[in-house]
Amino acid sequence: MELYAEHGFEQTTVAEIAGRAGLTERTFFRHFSDKREVLFSGADSLEQLLIAALADAPRSIAPIEAVAAALDAVGARLDERREFARRRQAIIAANPELQERELIKLASLAAALADTLRRRGVKDPAASLTAEAGIAVFKVAFERWVAESNKQNLPFLVRDSLDELKAVTSS
Amino acid sequence: MELYAEHGFEQTTVAEIAGRAGLTERTFFRHFSDKREVLFSGADSLEQLLIAALADAPRSIAPIEAVAAALDAVGARLDERREFARRRQAIIAANPELQERELIKLASLAAALADTLRRRGVKDPAASLTAEAGIAVFKVAFERWVAESNKQNLPFLVRDSLDELKAVTSS
DNA sequence: ATAGTGATGACAGGAGCTGACGTTCCTCGG
DNA sequence: CCGAGGAACGTCAGCTCCTGTCATCACTAT
Numbered sequence: 001m002e003l004y005a006e007h008g009f010e011q012t013t014v015a016e017i018a019g020r021a022g023l024t025e026r027t028f029f030r031h032f033s034d035k036r037e038v039l040f041s042g043a044d045s046l047e048q049l050l051i052a053a054l055a056d057a058p059r060s061i062a063p064i065e066a067v068a069a070a071l072d073a074v075g076a077r078l079d080e081r082r083e084f085a086r087r088r089q090a091i092i093a094a095n096p097e098l099q100e101r102e103l104i105k106l107a108s109l110a111a112a113l114a115d116t117l118r119r120r121g122v123k124d125p126a127a128s129l130t131a132e133a134g135i136a137v138f139k140v141a142f143e144r145w146v147a148e149s150n151k152q153n154l155p156f157l158v159r160d161s162l163d164e165l166k167a168v169t170s171s
Numbered sequence: 172m173e174l175y176a177e178h179g180f181e182q183t184t185v186a187e188i189a190g191r192a193g194l195t196e197r198t199f200f201r202h203f204s205d206k207r208e209v210l211f212s213g214a215d216s217l218e219q220l221l222i223a224a225l226a227d228a229p230r231s232i233a234p235i236e237a238v239a240a241a242l243d244a245v246g247a248r249l250d251e252r253r254e255f256a257r258r259r260q261a262i263i264a265a266n267p268e269l270q271e272r273e274l275i276k277l278a279s280l281a282a283a284l285a286d287t288l289r290r291r292g293v294k295d296p297a298a299s300l301t302a303e304a305g306i307a308v309f310k311v312a313f314e315r316w317v318a319e320s321n322k323q324n325l326p327f328l329v330r331d332s333l334d335e336l337k338a339v340t341s342s
Numbered sequence: 343a344t345a346g347t348g349a350t351g352a353c354a355g356g357a358g359c360t361g362a363c364g365t366t367c368c369t370c371g372g
Numbered sequence: 373c374c375g376a377g378g379a380a381c382g383t384c385a386g387c388t389c390c391t392g393t394c395a396t397c398a399c400t401a402t
Contacts, residue, residue, distance in 0.1 A: 014389070023351090024350075026350080026351070026390095026391090027349080033390095034389080035388095062342035064339055100272065103271065104271045107270070125315060125332060129311050129336045132311060135307075136303035136306075137300070140296050140300050143299070164300050165300045168234065168301045169304060169341075170341055186357085194382095196358090197359095197382070198380080198382075200358085200360080206357095
């Protein structure tokens with residue numbers, strides 16, 4: 001991340017990263033499947049947290065509320081590492097390849113959400129749409145959180161964005 | 172597309188594509204910024220159609236309905252080339268890199284939608300959320316359209332998916 | 343002590359992509 | 373009809389990403 005921040009993602013070569021770590025290029029690729037993955041290795045644990053939180057949500061509440069609760073959990077986790085998240089996001093925002101990777105990670109989250117919803121008995125296309133709506137809410141909330149003219153925490157912004165979505169779709 | 176369909180995207184080399192077209196590898200990269208872009212060169216005209224349709228929608232209707240109308244227009248266009256779209260999608264579904272590219276194209280559509288909504292006077296975060304919701308609806312509708320156990324047309328599925336989203340978020 | 347396992351290094355090589363330069367062809371104004 | 377300018381293409385060199393393969397070394401369990 002230091003190198004990506006200093007010289008930009010494209011200008012940084014894998015050999016440089018490996019060198020900084022005191023390893024060889026080949027070893028880098030044993031730890032990360034490609035040059036971009038360094039910035040996304042934490043996504044797995046986030047996905048696990050997300051689906052665990054969704055699975056733990058009470059069955060009595062509506063699916064979208066269960067998803068919101070799960071997103072709250074993820075939001076709370078990210079909120080703990082606010083500065084790290086912002087630095088990371090600045091790097092991603094500066095490079096389309098990294099944005100592509102981020103989007104497919106989000107799509108993976110959506111797929112996992114939809115899957116868990118189906119396991120809870122939600123039918124398609126409701127399951128897919130609830131999951132996609134949840135991720136959309138999270139995306140917007142995350143952007144607002146990173147922009148940070150205001151200093152609201154991420155879980156609050158998730159809730160607020162969900163309320164906005166409800167307002168916007170109730171026509 | 173023939174080569175991608177026959178041997179798969181990864182197994183197909185740019186030299187092969189260029190050869191099949193009677194050109195050289197260098198010329199390929201003059202027409203397409205990278206190997207993936209061949210499958211997405213039509214995205215530009217789709218984006219133009221989308222924002223034009225949104226701009227043309229009457230001001231009297233709710234933003235989400237204006238977005239739905241714009242998605243209808245895109246859906247109708249795609250419905251004309253159903254077989255082509257399905258073959259193309261089969262190739263994309265088989266390769267993560269292509270999925271990444273598709274996702275960033277969809278994100279570009281969402282950004283364009285949000286922009287046009289803001290020009291129509293919709294405030295943020297409502298504009299972003301309406302745009303993201305619209306793209307989410309389109310994604311789900313498109314998946315259902317490609318799956319095609321039923322033979323409904325894409326504009327209908329867009330409408331139906333939007334109704335589902337409204338139902339799902341009205342709790 | 344030995345065999346097995348995992349992390350690393352060393353090396354070769356393919357494929358994607360870019361920059362630089364030259365050639366051909368086409369068009370347009372004189 | 374001619375020459376200037378531009379667009380499309382070919383050729384070549386080169387970098388970087390990424391992979392396969394084999395050898396080496398440290399550590400661990402029996």
